[in-house]
Amino acid sequence: MYTYIYKRDQNDIARPPGGVFDLLSIRQVAMSERKAVIKNADMNTDMQEDAVHTAAAGTEKYQVEKDIAAYIKKEFDRKYGSTWHCIVGKHFGSYVTHETQHFIYFYMDGRAFLLYKSG
Numbered sequence: 001m002y003t004y005i006y007k008r009d010q011n012d013i014a015r016p017p018g019g020v021f022d023l024l025s026i027r028q029v030a031m032s033e034r035k036a037v038i039k040n041a042d043m044n045t046d047m048q049e050d051a052v053h054t055a056a057a058g059t060e061k062y063q064v065e066k067d068i069a070a071y072i073k074k075e076f077d078r079k080y081g082s083t084w085h086c087i088v089g090k091h092f093g094s095y096v097t098h099e100t101q102h103f104i105y106f107y108m109d110g111r112a113f114l115l116y117k118s119g
Helices: 045-061 065-080
Strands: 002-006 020-023 034-042 084-089 103-108 111-117
Touching (some): 045 065, 045 111, 065 084
Parallel strands (some): 002 034
Antiparallel strands (some): 034 103, 103 111
16 A cells, blocks of 8 residues: 655645545555655656656565666656656755656655656
């Protein structure tokens, strides 16, 4: 099970009442309950869910952050067309330009995930 916590924006777009909701994992990924804190997103809700699920699968499969990022990037390139970029880590800064409706920044399991499409 995943718990999604959304940072409320000024328009409260695509945010459930109270800002928190639970839903069952679409994929069978062997893990305990995880919490994803979505800090910023310009992406539809289904794609946001897929980003979190793909990140969870990547962290189950790989230990090294570079490998987790490569897994997420390749999955999104395959599912949604190229060119996706992914950064995974505990300490980084960023300033990026992305295609509209193709950006998400969230925390899960003590790591930050930045995923966006550009190019």
